[in-house]
Amino acid sequence: MAEGKNTMTVRLSCRMRAMGGATLLALLALPALAAEEEIVRLATTTSTYNSGLLDELLPEFEADHPYRVQVIAVGTGKALRMGRDGDADLVMTHAPAAEQAFVDAGHGIEPKGVMYNDFVIVGPEDDPAAIQGLVGVTEAFARIADSGALFISRGDDSGTHKKELALWETTGVEPGFDGYRSVGQGMGKTLQMANELEGYTLTDRGTWLAMQDKLDLSLLMQGDERLFNPYQVILVNPERYDDLNAEGARALAEWLVSEEGQQAIDAFRLNGERLFHASAGERVSPKQAVSGNNP
Amino acid sequence: MNDTNMLEITGLSHGFAARPLWTIDQLQWSGQDMVHLRGDNGSGKTTLLRILAGLDMPSQGRVRWRLEQAWLAPPCPGRVIYLHQSPYMFDTSVFDNLGLAARWHGLARSDAQQQARRMLAWCGLEKQGRQRARSLSGGERLRLALARAWLLKPRVLLLDEPTANLDALAIAEVDALVADLSRLGCAVLLSAHHTSLLTDRCRRRWQLVDGILQESVLVASRESERVLR
Amino acid sequence: MPELLESTRMALLLLITLDPDLWEIIGVSFRVSLIAMLFAIPPALLIALALARLDFPGRWLLISLANTLMAVPTVVVGLILFMLLSRSGPLGEWRLLFTQPAMAIGQWLLAMPLLVAMLHSTLQGIDQRAWETARLHGAGRGAALWRLLGEARFGVLAAIVASFGRIIAEVGSAVMVGGNIEHFTRNITTAIALETLKGEYAQGIALGTVLLLLALILNLLLGMLRGRGQQSLSS
Structure with a gap:
């Protein structure tokens, strides 16, 4: 009796182990098989992902194409780095200078402008640095640095961070002044920290609109043409890595700049506000672009 | 209530009320004679010693020590010291x-x-x-424990099975120390399952049999026994 | 692969050249965790002693609580503390969010249950004879308790070392209430977690190496203490 019971337990546990092994094998095999066939890996910035834009666009693309898109939402610097390392099939970023260098170095091909929005400066409602109503962004930056107020920097090598550093350079102020806080985090977290610490920060309009309800901050400065924020999509150079899904990547890039994709971008609303302006194939003047946002 | 007594036990019992481990109605000890507490394993020797030291509370009854002209209930730190069967070494x-x-x-x-x-x-x-x-070895530990206790100049030492697991030489060394203590006026009460040099030194025997404590006075080799209760 | 080798080479270079940014980050980690331990050890010892020596109502509840809290993820501690310290939270007036004291409080909260549980179990394991012997030899309650701590010193040290290892390696609470602010609240773990997002791997590897070395040292120490602890309990 006892023996029979024992055998049964053994058999049972054997079967369970076999089942576990099969599951494990399947889990291991699945991504490997799928990656060759179906998956398109898009490395992009947090601003496009966190605003919900991609959640709206990608299902439309996937409905008409035999691909599934995996989004890796990181800062622009990391996204380009992933492209360079072959960890993504295409990138969508917003740092023109870095993108140019990426293409020039042969890491990426076929850059296409997709859309734009703009950056704005937000800060505490009482505006201790008195930047509200200013027209020039450098003037605003200079006042923030002089006022002793806190400025929260993304500090994460993202497109927004690169833009901010470029603006400090134009202003002629060395980042790292007393009130400068570099936090190395995404836009949402940075806005939240600015809110808690009652500091200023530079943000893309999309993330700001998505989060403003939860923040006590105010939009204090906008409209300078230097705050123009264009997004490009770039294919990772398929000649550099064999296992890239170049076809899928190209299909996605082309869909984004197609009539259908462009309309979907323009139609996207968050809390009733338009976040991105489709601009494929256009030459958008920064001046017009930033004032277009400015009712 | 004789003033020459050092220990008085009244109506003491331990264990469950229905079936106590042992019961001692009346017992006095002057502290002059060294006492050998005897009994089979499980007869409750250790429990009795621990109650006398104040480490355990009896279910019923009273224990009091007369030390420096006053009657005290145990524990009496520094004056009534109990040594565990294997004394604790810090x-x-x-x-x-x-x-x-x-x-x-x-x-x-x-x-x-x-x-x-x-x-x-x-x-x-x-x-x-x-x-x-x-x-240290077992014998050395016991010697150290005796010295550690004697440093406090206690009036009473309660030794729980001091000779268990000791060889003859170690017992002789311990015996010499205990003899010294006794000579210097320290009252000694020790429990032991077996007789040894140390138990031979005792002039009085308390024997736990079937939950009753029998007291006997040992005079040289002649034993005159007197059942207390 | 050459990428990884290159990053590692750079990392070692950062370490041996005493790169100031790197060592500043390491300094923040040690300062915060040491302060947290300093404030955690005395109350944890008192609680553990009470749990081990006293029989009071709710004692088992407290022990179970400590054991449960040990399993709380660090991000949950971070989240709760964040909500308490936020400007809109009940303790917002203190203005502690995104400061080193806030990180230390978070780590204090993480260290306490672990310390209490480990100290309780080590103090529980002390031979009852130690207490009895000390008391009968004239030690007062305080002196006898102090002696018990002396008897359990290896276990006590092991608990401290293990708790320190846990809190200096935690990232969830540090990133939530510290905020990874450069020169202020950026410590080893938040730097590794967030700075690698920039694609700067060398610093991450260097900091990881420090943490790994620390873990190795702490574990060697723990192994040694455990050996000594068992030796002193068994004899």
């Missing part, structure tokens, strides 16, 4: 085991050191002074 050196007790006794640091050295010599462990107390 995890320090042999010397510091003595030093700790001296400090607890309220001696200043330099006096404590001096006392510790004196007791180390008394128990014959000078050479092992810096050794870890837990590296």
